[in-house]
Amino acid sequence: MLVQSGIHGLIAIVTTNGERERGRWTVLVSGEPLGEELVRWDGDDLDAGRSRVMARLRERVPGLLD
Numbered sequence: 001m002l003v004q005s006g007i008h009g010l011i012a013i014v015t016t017n018g019e020r021e022r023g024r025w026t027v028l029v030s031g032e033p034l035g036e037e038l039v040r041w042d043g044d045d046l047d048a049g050r051s052r053v054m055a056r057l058r059e060r061v062p063g064l065l066d
Contacts, residue, residue: 008064009033010057014046027053033061 010031016024023042027049030038039056041049058065 010064012053025049029053029057033064 008031010029010033013026013028015026017026018024022044024044025042025046027041027046028038029040034057037060039053039060041053041056043049054065
């Protein structure tokens with residue numbers, strides 16, 4: 001599965017790999033506000049991963065998601 005979304009100059013990609021026992025989900029976020037960096041999360045609880053990615057984005061680019 002691959003989901004892409006663009007908002008605030010960011011691209012988010014969510015993938016799942018059912019063959020892995022742990023870390024089934026991967027979330028990658030990149031884009032102009034992050035420069036050359038990206039935010040990546042791997043895990044089993046997608047809701048927790050979304051929260052962690054959002055927190056990292058708020059840390060790196062204050063005011064971006066307000």
